[in-house]
Amino acid sequence: MEMVVKNSNTFKAQKLRPVAMAMTMAFSVLLTGCKSEAEVEVSKPVVRPVFVEVVSNVQVADLSFSGTISSASRADLSFRTSGRVVDMLVKEGDQVEEGQLIAKLDSADAEIALTSAQVELNNARSEYQRAKTLFEQRQSISKSQFEELTLRFNLAQNQHAEALRRLDDTNLRAPFSGVVSRTLIDNHVLVQSNEVVASLHDLSQLDVTIHVPESVMTRNTEATQIFAQSPIAPYEKLSLTLKKYETEPDPVTGTYAVTFAVDSKEGSRLLPGMNVQVYSSGQKGETTAIQVPLSAVVPDNMGNQYVWVVDGQNTLSKRTVFTGSLNGERVQVSNLQLGEKVVVSGTQKLQEGIAVRPQVAEAY
Structure with missing residues (x-):
């Protein structure tokens, strides 16, 4: 009899267990929903x-604009051919003259090629001159033979000129007088053609560029003086002369770039990249x-x-x-x-x- 009661209680417990689990899951879902609503309110x-x-x-x-100094002449220098640098002859800050040698590449191969081209040119010239004499004297040489030797001589001249150019390309020279602003290579470095090895600025000719709004560009002002002042010399006025201006606005700022030339004598202490304040005074109205x-x-x-x-x-x-x-x-x-x-x-x-x-x- 006791055995029957025990089995009955066990059976009731087994029937109630799924109900309890369902209630627990429902309660958990309810808590989760409340938590999500709370989180949504916090994240607003x-x-x-x-x-x-x-x-x-x-x-x-008076009008005033911020301006930036730049050199009127600036060049990034590079070799026209690839090779190994054997002599970097300048450093940053050096003053150089137009045509001065800046750097040299290994020229051994170019010199050999020039020697071969010179020998070929000498031979072709001798044969051409002898053939020309014979042809003009109507001796034992046909017109086709003379034209062939003439062609060989012309080709030899072209090859010699090309060999000279290739040898000259191993030398890098300054295109104008100025100051070396930076160098990017050292000796014994292998460089590629058109790879920038140095930059050159002409500090004797400086420009100032400002950006002005359309309201200033369209106004017919009669300024009697345009000048600039630099933070490094606040009591010194630098006279400016209008050099050029753009007729299309910058797509981002909507302003127009206006460039002025700085008097070379007055601007000697300025360097490219420096900031100045540009003023125009003496306007009518x-x-x-x-x-x-x-x-x-x-x-x-x-x-x-x-x-x-x-x-x-x-x-x-x-x-x-x-x-x-x-x-x-x-x-x-x-x-x-x-x-x-x-x-x-x-x-x-x-x-x-x-x-x-x-x-x-x-x-x-």
């Missing part, structure tokens, strides 16, 4: 508030320019500058700008349009494409 993006300023024009009497707070302009690791622009959907985008003259805590910039909103505070912590809540800054 936070719209960050930012202070902005609406872009507008201001009246300025005023012109308009766009200025933003200095805090709105952010430099990047490539040497460029940009601002954060808030579009109509309150989304951030990065815009490259060129800076001009300073006016207290504000700076003249290009590549912005009237009515656009520019972030003026907390620019270092922003990211491209995020949503923001713009608030117009008061008297920033």
Whole structure:
């Protein structure tokens, strides 16, 4: 009888076990669903508030733009043939004259080829001259024989000229007088044809290039003086002369490149790559320019500058700008349009494409 009761209890337990497991699984699913809902609520993006300023024009009497120094004549020097460098004759900073030898390649093979070409040329010339005498005197030589010897002589001349050129190609010479700005090889290095081995700048002829907005390009200003100032000589004005300007804007910034020539005597202390500030003064009347707070302009690791622009959907985008003259805590910039909103505070912590809540800054 006890055996029957025990089996009955075991049977009931076995029947209840699936029910318990089902309840446990349902409870787990319920907890998981609650957790997912909680996670969704936490991951909602936070719209960050930012202070902005609406872009507008201001009246300025004098224009100013950031410029970059470059040499009017610059060349990357390379051999026209491949070979092993046996003599690098200059170093960085050396002053060289036009035609001066910069480097030499191993010329043994070229010299042997020239010797062979010279021997062939001498033989061909002798036979040609003898045949010419005989042909003109109507002696024992036909016209076809004379033409054959003439052709051989011409080919020998061409081969000799080619051998001379190949020997000359083992020498690298300065195409103009200037300063060696960098060298890229050492002695005993194998170089390929057209591989740059040195760079040359003519520091006696320097240019300054600036980028100006369309509002300046289309304005008929009558400036009596254009000059530049460098941070290394802030009290010295460098006279500039307009050299050239582009008629198509930069596709990224929408600005036009304008290049000025620097007086060689005044610009002797400047080097390519240095930054200067270019001013134009003595204009008849005023012109308009766009200025933003200095805090709105952010430099990047490539040497460029940009601002954060808030579009109509309150989304951030990065815009490259060129800076001009300073006016207290504000700076003249290009590549912005009237009515656009520019972030003026907390620019270092922003990211491209995020949503923001713009608030117009008061008297920033």
